[in-house]
Amino acid sequence: MTGPLDVGVIGTGWCGGIRALASARSALVDGLHLAEIDPARLAEVAEATGARTATADWERLVADDRISAIMISATPETLHHPMARAALAAGKHVLLEKPMALTLEEADELIGLAEAGGLKFTIGYSQRFNAKQALIRRAIDDGTLGTVTSILISRHITRSLGAKISSRTRLSPAAMEATHDLDFAFWCLGPRRPVRVYSQNAWGVRRATHGSPDTQYLLVTMDDGAVVTVGAGMSLPPGYPNQSTTWMEVLGTDGAVLADASHRDIVLNTVSDGVRFPLSTMPGEYVGATYAGPMERETTHFLEAVAHDRPVMVDPRLARTTMEVYLAADLSAERGEAVGLPLSAEAYEAALKVGRA
């Protein structure tokens, strides 16, 4: 094992704050280094974690020879590729929040840099680290379900969280939300490959506020005919549930798993706020000394991969495939027709234009 690590977190907002706390609590970490442009948030997280260094300049972390691994959690999403490129080029192992980049060329560049440098490079697909997804994956791996023929995942987040996301990026619900469930489905179904996607947008309250659909639906066909259906909604009214509600159906030739991740199993009802469904954020949250949710475990998995030289669970090549599918989905929704995969050169250029429109 490599000795206790010095690690960096760039962007210590919601997710970066969790990554920083999880790192500070890990016995694998000796020194934590933070970069954040919001001075108040930097001071808050530095104090909470006992950070060794704290700066507004992320390039200082990249240039720091003590630091072997960097987690990149900054927004807007246009920052992901340049920050990851610089960190990988400087020989750091990298955990990068999704989306890994905005174009396939950028994704290829990052994968190439990591491979050339023999570095761990992984994408923050935190939902893989939920207990329910883990059980589904096991039921597929150990043959319990037989051959999986279809996966359906419907996910909705609150409109306040949808507003936070859509006010900083034009990326679609497919790119920002369905991406988690596409990643999970393709991971479960591998080595099968997606060959076609049909997508439709449902327009509602978010058209006027963000020029973005309320919900995007995707129907993906795999090369053996298996079907993946993903719904990604961003318009739930506040409080019901707190942030995220998900329903999963995985059907195989020998069995099925139906998983309710709607978080309706705990109700908090107060005079001031009425009914709330706690513990329903996608990354999870600290509850006293306990962590409820997937992001702390995902962070620890990355630190363990670096410290013990083990493989990372999320292969960035699959994240690239997922990116190609959601780009194709955006084009499909625009054209009103199915789009074949891999994308032709013409379709890829058109899909990038849809994303920028």
Ligand SMILES: NC(=O)c1ccc[n+]([C@@H]2O[C@H](COP(=O)([O-])OP(=O)(O)OC[C@H]3O[C@@H](n4cnc5c(N)ncnc54)[C@H](O)[C@@H]3O)[C@@H](O)[C@H]2O)c1
């Ligand atoms: N896996 C999950 O469950 C999950 C959930 C939410 C968000 N995300 C992803 O994580 C990323 C972060 O989301 P968030 O909700 O934590 O965002 P956030 O806006 O709460 O935090 C981002 C932080 O980056 C900081 N920042 C901006 N520019 C910077 C710079 N140049 N240097 C250093 N810091 C900088 C901002 O000040 C902010 O504090 C997003 O890209 C999102 O896609 C993942």
